[in-house]
Amino acid sequence: MGLYRVRSSTISDKGIVVFKPSGKVIEVEVGTLLSEAAAQANIELNLPCGGQGRCGRCKVLVEHGPVSRRPSAKLSPTEEEEGYALACQAVVKGDVILSVPEQEKIERRIAEEAKGAERIALPLEFEWPLDPSIGKFFVTIEPPSLEDNTTDFDRLRRELKAQHGISDLTIGLPILKKLATTLRDADWQVTAVLEMGDGASANNCGPYLIDILPGDQTAQSFGLAIDIGTTSNVVHLVDLLSGRIIDRASEYNGQISCGEDIISRIIYSQKGDGLAHLQRLVLKTLNGLIDELVSRNGIRHQEIHKATVTGNTTMIQLFLGLNPRYIREEPYIPTISHPLLVTAEEAGLNINSQGTVDCLPGVGAYVGADITAGVLSSDMYKTDALTLFMDVGTNGEMVLGNADWLLACACSAGPAFEGSGVRHGMRATAGAIEEIWINPEGYEPTYRVIGNVPPRGICGSGMISLLAEMFITGVIDKSGKINRDLPTPRTRVGDHGGEYVVAWAAKTAIGHDIVITEVDIENLIRTKGAIYAGFSVLVHSVGLELADVEQVLIGGAFGQYINIEKAIQIGLLPDLPWDRFKYLGNTSVLGATYSLFSRDLRREITEIANRMTYLELSADNRFMDQFVSALFLPHTDTASFPSVMKLLIKVRS
C-alpha cells in the first residue's frame, strides 16, 4: 500500500520516490540511482548486465519529477520522449513518481524439465569404499571420582583414544561450553561427532570435535553437496553412512537479479554494499534449498555436519565473501584457490553451526572447483583415452587430457545460449521454445515449447537448433546474414537489421512477434566460436588434432540439452562420430558428492587441481586466430566439418 506523504518543504537534498503500480514509497538521497532506490524499496528489477546499462532490461517510466539520465543506445528516441529511463543509469534529482513495467519475472523455480536433466544422478549407489571425513563415535565413559578426577575434555579424549583409536582431538569453544552438561545429562554415554580431516584441506590438523550428542546417535550421518552455479544452485542431501543421495533440490541463484554472468556480478560487487548483498543472496538461495530438504526428509538442520561446496572461482569467492575484483582484472588473480575449512556459522550456512564447510579447490580465476569436481566425477583423470571434458554453462570451461596429464582453459563464452544478450532469449523454463525445425520449402518453422504453452521466447537448445536449421535451409548464409530475397514474410528488416520471425505475435504469450535478429545471430556465433576456438587451441597446443579426441564428455546442466547433430552443424562441437560424445549431467555437484563419501576422492580433487595446467587464452594469439576462423557457420575451414558439408549438399541440391 502506498503512503503518499506531503512534504513541508521542496528545498532538500533528499527525494521521495513513488513506485507504481505497487505504491511503494521511499526517501533517498538526491543522486541515488533509480535501481538502488528500487532495491531499497524491495522492488525487484532485473539487472542482467549487473547495472552497466548494456542490456536495457531495467527500463522504467518516469511519470513525474526530475531524473537525470545518461544517454543510452538501449532506449529508442520514442521511448526517451515517452519518459522511459534505464533505472541503472538514471539518478533521482528530487521527488519522483516511477512506473515499473511488468518485466520478465525472475523465475523462482527450476523448470521440471531442468530437474529431469540430472535424473542420471538419482538415486546413486556409491561404489567406492565409504570413508567420509565426518565420523560419529559412541563412547561410554567412566564417571569421574576423587581418585580419577581427570577433566571432562581429557576424559572424553582418553575414551575416544581407547575405544576408537583417535588421537590429538581438538575442540572449539562452542562445544566446550556444552560439554560438561551434555556428559552428565547423558549419563556419560555420548556420541562424538568429529571432523576427521582429509589431509587435503590446507588447515587440516587432525580430528576436531564438531558436536557432542547424548546417547548413541551413530545410526545417521548427513552431509550436503552444494553446487553454486552462476545460474542454478543444486544441493544434494546425502547419507554418509550408506553412500546414498537421499534427496536433492535446485533453484536459480538469487544473484541473477544482480547480473546474469560472472563479469556482471563482479561489477555489481564493487558498488557500495554489493559484495555483501551478493553473498546474502546466494546464502538465501542455499538456505532455502536446505530448508526444503530438511523439511521434506524429516531431519533437523543441526543433524547435518558437513557441506562440500563447488562452483566456479567467482561463485566460491562470493559465497565466502571474498572480493572477486581481481578475478576480472588482468592478470586475473583469485584470492585463494584451495580455500580452508570454515565452520557453517562462519560461512552462514544453516546447518549445524559447528559443522565444516569445505570449498573444493580450483585451478585459477576461470577454472574453478566445478571443473576439478567435474573431472573427478567424469573419471577422465583415470582413463587412457584422450578425453575432452566440457562444462558448457555461462562460461565455457574445458579440460583436455587423460590419466597422465590435464590441460584446462576457459573462454568467456557469454550467456547467449542461456538466453541473455539475445532479444527473445530466455532460460529453459515454461514458455521457452526448445527445439525448432524449418521447412526448406517455404521456410515455415515448427517448434516445441517447454510446458506446451504459447511461447514467450527461445532458450539455449532452441537457439542451437534454430541456428542450425536456418543455416542448413539457407535462411542465413555462413556468416550469419539473413537471406532477404527468400519468398517468405518470415524474413524481413527490423530495427536491428535483418530478422527471422519464429512466432507471429498472435501465437505468442507476449503479444508481439518472437524473432531472431542478425545481431542475435552474431552474438550466438561469437559464443560458439569462442568455445570451438577454446578446445581447438587446447588440442593443438599439445600437438594433436581434434580428430584425435577419443571421447567428448559434456557436463553442466545446459550440456544435457545440446542436440549433438545440430551443435555440430553450427560448429559449436567438433565434427566427430556421435558415439564419441557423452552427456554426464551435473558433474560438479556429483564430484562434491563423491568427495563427501570418500576422503580418498577428496584428496584426488586436490591432486587434480594441482596436476591441471591452466592455459590462459586471453594472452594467446592462437586463440584469437582460431576464434576468427570460427566466426562462420560451421567454420572457415569447411574441411573440418565433412558431415555438415555432406548434409548441405544433400539439402540444397
Place this chain on the structure above:
Amino acid sequence: MGLYRVRSSTISDKGIVVFKPSGKVIEVEVGTLLSEAAAQANIELNLPCGGQGRCGRCKVLVEHGPVSRRPSAKLSPTEEEEGYALACQAVVKGDVILSVPEQEKIERRIAEEAKGAERIALPLEFEWPLDPSIGKFFVTIEPPSLEDNTTDFDRLRRELKAQHGISDLTIGLPILKKLATTLRDADWQVTAVLEMGDGASANNCGPYLIDILPGDQTAQSFGLAIDIGTTSNVVHLVDLLSGRIIDRASEYNGQISCGEDIISRIIYSQKGDGLAHLQRLVLKTLNGLIDELVSRNGIRHQEIHKATVTGNTTMIQLFLGLNPRYIREEPYIPTISHPLLVTAEEAGLNINSQGTVDCLPGVGAYVGADITAGVLSSDMYKTDALTLFMDVGTNGEMVLGNADWLLACACSAGPAFEGSGVRHGMRATAGAIEEIWINPEGYEPTYRVIGNVPPRGICGSGMISLLAEMFITGVIDKSGKINRDLPTPRTRVGDHGGEYVVAWAAKTAIGHDIVITEVDIENLIRTKGAIYAGFSVLVHSVGLELADVEQVLIGGAFGQYINIEKAIQIGLLPDLPWDRFKYLGNTSVLGATYSLFSRDLRREITEIANRMTYLELSADNRFMDQFVSALFLPHTDTASFPSVMKLLIKVRS
C-alpha cells in the same frame, strides 16, 4: 532521576519497585528477588556471599508495599521490625518502595599500596632468549602476471617460505577477506603477523596468519599478560621484541559484586543469566584495563596480537564462558585444564580481533593456571632445594617440591584475611587498619591506617597482627577466647559473645566501635588452620617434616603484606628461620609474562602442569587431623613453635 508512574490498576502480576535515594524505578514480575530488581535497575548492591543470604550485606529498608521475606539470622529482631530485608532473600509481591542504605562501596581502584606490592616486577628485563609465538615478517612480493598467476594466498605463502622459511601457513576467513586489497594497496610490500604456535597449546597446528599489514610494521609487537584473580585483575602490556614490560594496570574483578569467593561466584553462575553476566563483568574489567594501557601508551587495540591469560580454574572457566558448576560439586571436575587457543573475538577481549588468546594450563579444579604460572616464575621447578610455594589469596594454594617433583594442594582458606566473614573486615584500601600493636600493660591498642584517615575497618594484615598481639598479650587464650577478666573496657560482651574494641566510635569514620569478636577470631583461626594443615599434609605425605623445608616462597598480592613474625605467632606460617621466607609478588602474572616472551617457557608451564601431582585434601583424613590440631594459637603441638613459646614466656613473665 526517578519517574514515578501512576498505575491504572492494582490488579497485576507485575510490581513497580522504586529505589530511594536514587529514585530509580523499574517494573518487574511479582516473585522477583529485590536483588534482581536492583540489578535490572542498575543499582549496585554488594552480594559478597553470591546471594546466599549468609553475609547480610545486602540489607534494604522496605518503606512501603508487600515483600515476602525468608527468615534470616542476619537480621536482628529490631531490624525486622523496622522493615529491613535481605535483598537476596526477599521477593517483590506488588508495588514497593525500597530505601537502599549507603553501603560499603564496591571499590573501583586498587589501593596505591596494593600497586606497590608488585613493584618488583616493573620494569623487568627479561633474561631468557626471546622467542615469542607471535612473529612479524616483512615480505616483498613480486606482483602477479599472466605468466605467474598464482593466487594471492599462495603467493604470500611462497614468499614467507622463501624469505623466512615458514611452511604450512594457514589463514582464517576474516584475514582472507582483506588479503587481496591489502596486498595491492600496499604495493605488494606487507607485514605478515603470525601465530607461530608453541607446541604447547592443544590445538596448535602450525603458523596461522593473524593479520596482514601494509608496509614494514615489524618494529613493534605487543602482547598482554593477564592475571584474573578472584579479587584483583592485573594486565601487563609487554613488548615482545625487547622482552620488556611496558606498563601495567590493575583493577578489582568486576565479579566481586556477585560474590567474593569462588564458591559464591559458582553459586551465582547457576542462577538464570548468571554465567553470562559473570563473563561480561570480568570482560568489562579486563577491557577497561586494556583501554587504559592502550591510551596511556599511545598504541591501538589492533596492534596487540596476543593475550596470555592466567588465573584459578574457576576464573578461567568464567572468562571462557564455561559452566563452573562441577568444579564445586564432588568430585570437583573442570571442563578442561589445558584450554585451546581461541581468537580474541571469540573470547571477547578488545585487542586485534584475530589475535590469539592463550589460557595457561592448570592442574585441577583448585590448582589452576595461576599456580602453574607461579611455579614457573618462582623458579622452584628448577631448584634442588626443598621448596614450599604458597599463593595466599581467597584460596590457599600451595606446592611443595623441587626440580624433581611437584606436589600441590588447595585448602578452601576462605576470604577471612581478605576482609570477608569478619564483622569489621575490609579490603586493603584507604581506611583499613593494617597493623596493630597492643600494650601488654593496660591493653590499649595503637594502629596504622592505610591513607592516614580515621579507620573504617581492618584488613588482612591488620587481622594477622591483631590476632598475634591479642594472643601474645593474653587478651585471648590459645583457643581464641577473650579473657573477660582483664582490667580494661576494651574487652566486653557484645551481641556475638566476647569482643575486643580496636577503635572507639568517636575515632572512626563509621560512627561506631570497630571490634573483633570471638566469632571473627574463630573464623580467622579456621582460615589459618586450614592453610597450616595444607602444607603440613603436603610435607608429611612425602615423609618429610616442616623443618626440612629449605625455602618458603610467598606469591599473590596479599602474600606481600604478611608480617612473617606475626604470621608465625598465630601459626599461619611454620616456625622456620625468617630468612627462609621470600616474597615474590604476583607470581601468576609474571609467569604469564614469561610465557609470552618465550615459547620454551610456555612449554615449561605445560610441563609443570603435567608433572604436578594434585593432592585432594577434602578426601584426606590427615588433613582433618592436622586442621583440628591447628585450631589453636599457635598450634596444639607447641613444640613446633619454639620461637613463639620463647616469646610468650618473655612477654608474660
